Amino acid sequence: MKRSRQRLPHARVDTGQPLTFQFDGETFRGYAGDTLASALLANGVSIVGRSFKLHRPRGVFAAGREDANALVQLESGTWSEPNARAALVPLYQGLVAKGQNAWPSPDWDLLAALGLLKKVLPAGFYYKTFIWPNWKNWEGLVRRLAGLGRAPSAPDPQYYLKQTVHAEVVVVGAGRAGLEAALATAQDPACRVLLLDEQEEPGGALLASPDPADRTWLASMLERIAQCPNITLMPRSSVNGYHDHNVLAALQRVGSHLGPQADSAAPREIFWRICAGRVVLATGALERPLVFPHNDRPGIMLAGAVREYTHRYGLTLGERIVFFANNDSAWHTALEMVAHGVPVTAIIDVRLGVAPELLRRATAAGIEDRLGYSVVHTRGRGALRQVLIQRLTEDGGGLQGPRETLDCDLLAMSGGWTPTLHLYSQSGGKLAWREEDTCLVPGTANQAVTAVGRANGDFPQPLHTQAHWLTPGVSSDCQWVDFQYDVTAADIQLAARENYVSVEHVKRYTTNGMSVDQGKTSNVNGLGILALATNRSIPEVGTTRFRPPYHPVTIGAWAGVELGALYQPFQRLPAHTCHAALGAQFVDMGGWQRPECYPRAGESEQQAIAREVLAVRGAVGLLDYSPLGKLEVHGPDARELLNRMYVNNLATLPVGAARYGLMLNEQGIVVDDGVVVCLAEDHFLLHTTSGGAASVHRALEEWLQCEWVALRVLVTNVTTQWATFMLSGPRARAVLAQLSGDIDLGGDAFAHMQFRSGSLCGVPVRILRASFTGEVSFEISVPAACGESLWEALMTAGASHGVTPFGIESLMVLRTEKGFLHVGSDTDGNTMPQDLGWGGAIAKQSVDFIGRRSLTLEVGQDPERLQFTGIALLEESATTVSGAHVLSGDGKSSAGYVTSACFSPTLGRAVALGIVAGARARVGEIVSVYYEGKIQPARLVAPCQVDPAGTRLQADATTPQPVAPQPAAPQPAAPQPAASLHVPQILAVCSPMAGTNSITRKEFRLRHETACELIRLQVFHRDRALLPALTAALGFELPAPGEARRQGSWRWLWSAPGDWLLAVPAGEGSAALKTLRDATAGMWAVATPITDSQVMLVLDGARVRDVLARGCALDLHPAHFGGDRCAVTRFAGVSVLLAPSGGDGFLLLACRSLAVWLRDWCEAVSRDC
Amino acid sequence: MRIECPWCGSRSEDEFVCGGQSHIARPEPATASDAEWAAYLYQRDNPKGLHHERWLHRFGCGQWFNVARDTVSHNILASYPMTAPKPELPDANGGEA
Structure with a gap:
C-alpha cells in the first residue's frame, strides 16, 4: 500500500476514518469524505484513463460533474458501473475501480499509438473515411477501438424505482444562493419547497471555501432548513431534465454511493418526476479551461478544482504550482492557497492590465506574475514538468519575443466562468451573451423559472474576464477543446473552412461537446473559436440548445420495476387457476395471459393442438373466451349509432337475435368484426374481437363525443365484468343442459345466431349461439367472480361427454379450417370490405356508414x-x-x-x-x-375447407358426426370418470387474487376489500336537463367532477361526466340497486351492479403515498387530495379509481382481471417500506 | 407535460392520447368530391405557433376535449370541451407553416 499525502488541517475529510480501496489492482488509502478522484490525487495517481479517440493519457482535471477525463469502471460483476466519474464517486471501504479505454493499463496503453495517426483522423474523418464500401464493414473495428467502459452482462441484482413528487417551488442546487432561495420561499407554510442537491452533501461551492465564516454560515443555514417542515432537502439528487410545463426529472442515488455492500432492501436509485409550480435554478457556474498547445496533459487542472481539492480534501497537489488565467478568480484562488501554506510559483495572465491591488498582494505573497503572456507549450510524460510561455502581441492576435520556460508540477487554469444553464436552456429559455464576463446568462424564460446566484451570472467578485478562445500564433493542432473526445481548435477551424456555418452542424461534425463532457467545459470555447474562424461575434454564431439529460441516467432507473413479469400490465382470466392446474401453456395476447393449449405429459404442442381440435369436432371442447370484447350500447339512438358504425344493416335486427358485423375506419379499412346482439330496442351488446374492445370502444366514443354529440347513447365496456366460456362441439348442448337454468336450449328454441339471457346455477347468464369453430357453440357469460365456478361446473358436467379444454391456438386452427376471417391476421392496413366479398352487400345498402365514402375512391376500385x-x-x-x-x-x-x-x-x-x-x-x-x-x-x-355447407351448425345430435374426409386421427382421449362428480346448483363467488391477496410491510399494507358492494350509475350527461332531474329524483346532489360524497352509509364517487360509482356496505347492494332503479325509472339512467367485476383494494400505512406516487402522477398531499376527493387516474400503467379513505388509507378500484397485476406491482415498489 | 382536462384538472401527459388536429368539419359524404374527401381524411395543418388539437383523457374520465397549444413554446393556451366554440386566442408566432 502506498502512503497517501498528508492532508491539510482544515480539510473536510475525516482523517479519523481511513478507508482502503483498489485502483487498477493496486491498494490505496483514503478517508471518509473523499471522492475517488481526491483519493487518487492524494495517492499520486496522475493517469486515470485514456481519451476516447486517440487514447491520450487523462488524469483528474476537475472536481465535479464537468470532469469527463477521470472515467473509471467501478466495481466488477453485476454491480459494475461503466464510465463512473471519479470526481463523483464517494469513497467507501473496499471500493474497486479500473481505468478505462486503455490496454493493458492507463499508464501504458498500446492503443496510444493511435495518437501518431492524429493528422489523418481530423474532424469528420468517419464521414470521409469509412464510406467505402459501406460503414457496416468498419463499424465492428471502430467500436472496438473507440470504446468506454463495459456494461455488465448479467441482470442487475439491485432495483430501481420511479416516483412523482409535487412542489410549489423547486430549488435546484443547495449552494449559497439555493439555500437562501429555499428559506425565503418557505416563509409561506402552504408552499412546499423541494431543494435538490447533486453532491454528497449540500453546500455547493461553499464546501471548497477555507473561510471559517462560510462554514459556520452553511451549518446554520442547514440547521434552519432542517427545522422548516415545508422544505424537503433531497441530497444526492441530480436534476437531469427540464421538460414542458415545469416537469423536471431527477436521479437520486439512494444506495448507489455505498457500493455493492449497500442494504439490498433499499433501491439503488430513484428516478423522480417533479411537478413544480415554479423553479429556482441555483446551479452555480462551471469554469472553462483555456485553449493552448498541449493543454490536455495530466497535471493541468481547472483552478477552481485545485481550490476544491486543496481546501475541501486538504490536498497539496504540487510543490511548484503555476496559474494560467484570463480573469480575476484565479488570482483570488492563488492568494487563498498561499495563505494556507500551499506554494504558488507564478500567475500567467493573458490580460495586460490587472487590478493593482491584486498585483500588490501577489507580489507580497511571493508569486511571480507574467501579464500579457500565454502558455505555448507544456512538457512532461505522465506528469507535468514544465510550461513554456511567450508574450502576446498588443492586439492579442499573435506572439512575440522569446519563449520562457517555467518549471512546475501543476498548472491551474481558468478560462472564465459559464453559468450552468443546461436546465434553463432545456426549459426553452433563451440565453443571452454577456460580453464583460464572456459568458452566456439567462435571457428570456419560457416557463416559470428563475436563475439565482452564479447561475444568473452574479459572481461574488467581479471577474474582469478577457476572451482568449485559443492561443494565436502557434499551431492549433494540439490545442484541445473537448478533452474526452479529442476535439481540437484545428478541428473547429477545419469545419469552418469546409463551410459549416451553423453551430449545431459544427458540433456534430467535429463531435465537440458530444462526449461525456456534453458541452460543460467545451461549449463556450467551441463557440469562441468558431466565431473567430468565421469572423462573427458569438451572438451571431448562436448557441446549441442543451437537451436532457444534464448528467447520464442509468438505464435501470428508466426501467424501474417494469422488468420481467412486470414489464407491462397483464390481465388474468377469471378461471386462471383452473387453466394452470390443467397444465395450460400460457401466452400473452392483447394483454391477457391466455392458454394456447393444454399439453399433457409427453405431448408436444402440435400433438396437443391436434387432440384439442379433434375433440371439438368429435365431441365437445371448452375454451376460456373471457377476453372477447363486450360493449353495451344503451339509449334511444343506440340502433342509429350502430347502423352508422357497422357496414351491415342493423336496422332490422330483432330483439334476441345476433348479426355478424364489420367495422371500418373513416379511410374504409376493416378494423374490427364482431357480433352485434339486440338485447332490447334501445339496448345492444357488441362482441368485438378479443383485444379489440378498447379500440372499438374508443372509436364509438370518439364519434359520439366529437361528431354526433346529439345522439343519446351510452357506451359501456363490460368486457371484464363477464367471464365467458365457449362450449363448442356436437355434444355442447348436452353438456350445457346438465346445468340448472331457465333457458330453453332446444335446437328450435335456441337457433344459431340467437341470444338468450336468464339464470344458470343461480347466477345471471348471457348465452350467445355463434360459432367461430364451425361447430354448435354456446358462448356462456356469467359475472366474472363466478367464472372459476362455472368452468369447474362445465368440466364436471362434460366429463362423461369427453369435454376437452382447448386453447387459443386450437381455436385458430378450427377457424382457419372453416375459413373464418380473423381481422388483423387475415387483413392488413389496406383491406376494404370488398376485398372480403362484401362488395355486393354494400351496394344494396342504403344508409351511410363510417368509411363508406372512402370505398368509392379510385384506390377502392382497383x-x-x-x-x-x-x-x-x-x-x-x-x-x-x-x-x-x-x-x-x-x-x-x-x-x-x-x-x-x-x-x-x-x-x-x-x-x-x-x-x-x-x-x-x-x-x-x-x-x-x-x-x-x-x-x-x-x-x-x-x-372454407371444412363443412362448407354449414350443416354441422344445425346438428342437434347427441352422437358425433363424421367430418368428411374422415381423418386417420385418434379418438378424443378417454374422459375422466364422471359418475362421482357433482354439478353445483349454485355457482360460488371466488376471490380475484389467487393465493396471497394481501401485502403486509412495516409502513405499507394492501388488502382486498370485501366490506362493500359497488353500483355504477350512468346518465347521458350531454342532456343538461338530466342532472337536475336526477338530483330531484334521488333527493341528493351527486358529486361534481373529482368529488366523493357521503349519503348516509353510502359513498358516491365521481368517475366521469354522467358516471358515478356507489359504494354501499356489504349486503345492502340489492336494496340500493332497487332504490336507484325505482328513483330513476323513466329517465335515461342505467344502474348496474359491478361488485363482481371490480377489485377493491385498501392501501394504507405511513408510506402509502410513496407507494402510490411510484405508480401515478397525482398530487396526493392531503391538502390537495383529501377525503372529499377521488380521481380516475393512471396507476401502475392501468386506469384505476383512487379515493382517500381517511388518515393514511386509500381505496383503489380497478378491473377485476387486473387484481394480480396490481398486487404484484405494489409488492415490487414497496420493498423499502 | 401537464394537460388540463376540463373535468379532472391538471394531469400528467401519460394519462392522455393525442387525436391530432381538431375542428375539422366532416364533409357530407354524398356530395363531397374525391378531392374534398381526401383532404378531409389526410390533409392537416402544421403551424409554427397556435394549433388546435383533440386529446382524450384515456386513463381518466374517458372524455375527448380540445387543446389550443403553441407548437413553439409548447404552452397550452386553453383546453375546452368538444362542444364549446373555438376560443379567440392570440398567436404569438403568426401561425406560419
Whole structure:
C-alpha cells in the first residue's frame, strides 16, 4: 500500500476514518469524505484513463460533474458501473475501480499509438473515411477501438424505482444562493419547497471555501432548513431534465454511493418526476479551461478544482504550482492557497492590465506574475514538468519575443466562468451573451423559472474576464477543446473552412461537446473559436440548445420495476387457476395471459393442438373466451349509432337475435368484426374481437363525443365484468343442459345466431349461439367472480361427454379450417370490405356508414386489390407459414401473401388463408407460394375447407358426426370418470387474487376489500336537463367532477361526466340497486351492479403515498387530495379509481382481471417500506 | 407535460392520447368530391405557433376535449370541451407553416 499525502488541517475529510480501496489492482488509502478522484490525487495517481479517440493519457482535471477525463469502471460483476466519474464517486471501504479505454493499463496503453495517426483522423474523418464500401464493414473495428467502459452482462441484482413528487417551488442546487432561495420561499407554510442537491452533501461551492465564516454560515443555514417542515432537502439528487410545463426529472442515488455492500432492501436509485409550480435554478457556474498547445496533459487542472481539492480534501497537489488565467478568480484562488501554506510559483495572465491591488498582494505573497503572456507549450510524460510561455502581441492576435520556460508540477487554469444553464436552456429559455464576463446568462424564460446566484451570472467578485478562445500564433493542432473526445481548435477551424456555418452542424461534425463532457467545459470555447474562424461575434454564431439529460441516467432507473413479469400490465382470466392446474401453456395476447393449449405429459404442442381440435369436432371442447370484447350500447339512438358504425344493416335486427358485423375506419379499412346482439330496442351488446374492445370502444366514443354529440347513447365496456366460456362441439348442448337454468336450449328454441339471457346455477347468464369453430357453440357469460365456478361446473358436467379444454391456438386452427376471417391476421392496413366479398352487400345498402365514402375512391376500385382467399397446397404433405408470398404470374414479384396457415388435424393436411391480388376472380387458379427460397404449387380455393355447407351448425345430435374426409386421427382421449362428480346448483363467488391477496410491510399494507358492494350509475350527461332531474329524483346532489360524497352509509364517487360509482356496505347492494332503479325509472339512467367485476383494494400505512406516487402522477398531499376527493387516474400503467379513505388509507378500484397485476406491482415498489 | 382536462384538472401527459388536429368539419359524404374527401381524411395543418388539437383523457374520465397549444413554446393556451366554440386566442408566432 502506498502512503497517501498528508492532508491539510482544515480539510473536510475525516482523517479519523481511513478507508482502503483498489485502483487498477493496486491498494490505496483514503478517508471518509473523499471522492475517488481526491483519493487518487492524494495517492499520486496522475493517469486515470485514456481519451476516447486517440487514447491520450487523462488524469483528474476537475472536481465535479464537468470532469469527463477521470472515467473509471467501478466495481466488477453485476454491480459494475461503466464510465463512473471519479470526481463523483464517494469513497467507501473496499471500493474497486479500473481505468478505462486503455490496454493493458492507463499508464501504458498500446492503443496510444493511435495518437501518431492524429493528422489523418481530423474532424469528420468517419464521414470521409469509412464510406467505402459501406460503414457496416468498419463499424465492428471502430467500436472496438473507440470504446468506454463495459456494461455488465448479467441482470442487475439491485432495483430501481420511479416516483412523482409535487412542489410549489423547486430549488435546484443547495449552494449559497439555493439555500437562501429555499428559506425565503418557505416563509409561506402552504408552499412546499423541494431543494435538490447533486453532491454528497449540500453546500455547493461553499464546501471548497477555507473561510471559517462560510462554514459556520452553511451549518446554520442547514440547521434552519432542517427545522422548516415545508422544505424537503433531497441530497444526492441530480436534476437531469427540464421538460414542458415545469416537469423536471431527477436521479437520486439512494444506495448507489455505498457500493455493492449497500442494504439490498433499499433501491439503488430513484428516478423522480417533479411537478413544480415554479423553479429556482441555483446551479452555480462551471469554469472553462483555456485553449493552448498541449493543454490536455495530466497535471493541468481547472483552478477552481485545485481550490476544491486543496481546501475541501486538504490536498497539496504540487510543490511548484503555476496559474494560467484570463480573469480575476484565479488570482483570488492563488492568494487563498498561499495563505494556507500551499506554494504558488507564478500567475500567467493573458490580460495586460490587472487590478493593482491584486498585483500588490501577489507580489507580497511571493508569486511571480507574467501579464500579457500565454502558455505555448507544456512538457512532461505522465506528469507535468514544465510550461513554456511567450508574450502576446498588443492586439492579442499573435506572439512575440522569446519563449520562457517555467518549471512546475501543476498548472491551474481558468478560462472564465459559464453559468450552468443546461436546465434553463432545456426549459426553452433563451440565453443571452454577456460580453464583460464572456459568458452566456439567462435571457428570456419560457416557463416559470428563475436563475439565482452564479447561475444568473452574479459572481461574488467581479471577474474582469478577457476572451482568449485559443492561443494565436502557434499551431492549433494540439490545442484541445473537448478533452474526452479529442476535439481540437484545428478541428473547429477545419469545419469552418469546409463551410459549416451553423453551430449545431459544427458540433456534430467535429463531435465537440458530444462526449461525456456534453458541452460543460467545451461549449463556450467551441463557440469562441468558431466565431473567430468565421469572423462573427458569438451572438451571431448562436448557441446549441442543451437537451436532457444534464448528467447520464442509468438505464435501470428508466426501467424501474417494469422488468420481467412486470414489464407491462397483464390481465388474468377469471378461471386462471383452473387453466394452470390443467397444465395450460400460457401466452400473452392483447394483454391477457391466455392458454394456447393444454399439453399433457409427453405431448408436444402440435400433438396437443391436434387432440384439442379433434375433440371439438368429435365431441365437445371448452375454451376460456373471457377476453372477447363486450360493449353495451344503451339509449334511444343506440340502433342509429350502430347502423352508422357497422357496414351491415342493423336496422332490422330483432330483439334476441345476433348479426355478424364489420367495422371500418373513416379511410374504409376493416378494423374490427364482431357480433352485434339486440338485447332490447334501445339496448345492444357488441362482441368485438378479443383485444379489440378498447379500440372499438374508443372509436364509438370518439364519434359520439366529437361528431354526433346529439345522439343519446351510452357506451359501456363490460368486457371484464363477464367471464365467458365457449362450449363448442356436437355434444355442447348436452353438456350445457346438465346445468340448472331457465333457458330453453332446444335446437328450435335456441337457433344459431340467437341470444338468450336468464339464470344458470343461480347466477345471471348471457348465452350467445355463434360459432367461430364451425361447430354448435354456446358462448356462456356469467359475472366474472363466478367464472372459476362455472368452468369447474362445465368440466364436471362434460366429463362423461369427453369435454376437452382447448386453447387459443386450437381455436385458430378450427377457424382457419372453416375459413373464418380473423381481422388483423387475415387483413392488413389496406383491406376494404370488398376485398372480403362484401362488395355486393354494400351496394344494396342504403344508409351511410363510417368509411363508406372512402370505398368509392379510385384506390377502392382497383381489380388488382389484395383479396381474401383460401390457398390449398397441391403437394400432399406440404406445409407453409403465414408471411409466405404468393408470386405474380411472371414469378418475379409478390402478388399477395399467406396470412394464416396451419396443419388441419381434421383434414390431415395443411390449410391456408391469404390475401392475393384479384383472388376473388381467380378461384381454381394454380399459383406459386414462395418462402425462404422454396417454391410450392398451390391452388386458390374458397376459404372454407371444412363443412362448407354449414350443416354441422344445425346438428342437434347427441352422437358425433363424421367430418368428411374422415381423418386417420385418434379418438378424443378417454374422459375422466364422471359418475362421482357433482354439478353445483349454485355457482360460488371466488376471490380475484389467487393465493396471497394481501401485502403486509412495516409502513405499507394492501388488502382486498370485501366490506362493500359497488353500483355504477350512468346518465347521458350531454342532456343538461338530466342532472337536475336526477338530483330531484334521488333527493341528493351527486358529486361534481373529482368529488366523493357521503349519503348516509353510502359513498358516491365521481368517475366521469354522467358516471358515478356507489359504494354501499356489504349486503345492502340489492336494496340500493332497487332504490336507484325505482328513483330513476323513466329517465335515461342505467344502474348496474359491478361488485363482481371490480377489485377493491385498501392501501394504507405511513408510506402509502410513496407507494402510490411510484405508480401515478397525482398530487396526493392531503391538502390537495383529501377525503372529499377521488380521481380516475393512471396507476401502475392501468386506469384505476383512487379515493382517500381517511388518515393514511386509500381505496383503489380497478378491473377485476387486473387484481394480480396490481398486487404484484405494489409488492415490487414497496420493498423499502 | 401537464394537460388540463376540463373535468379532472391538471394531469400528467401519460394519462392522455393525442387525436391530432381538431375542428375539422366532416364533409357530407354524398356530395363531397374525391378531392374534398381526401383532404378531409389526410390533409392537416402544421403551424409554427397556435394549433388546435383533440386529446382524450384515456386513463381518466374517458372524455375527448380540445387543446389550443403553441407548437413553439409548447404552452397550452386553453383546453375546452368538444362542444364549446373555438376560443379567440392570440398567436404569438403568426401561425406560419
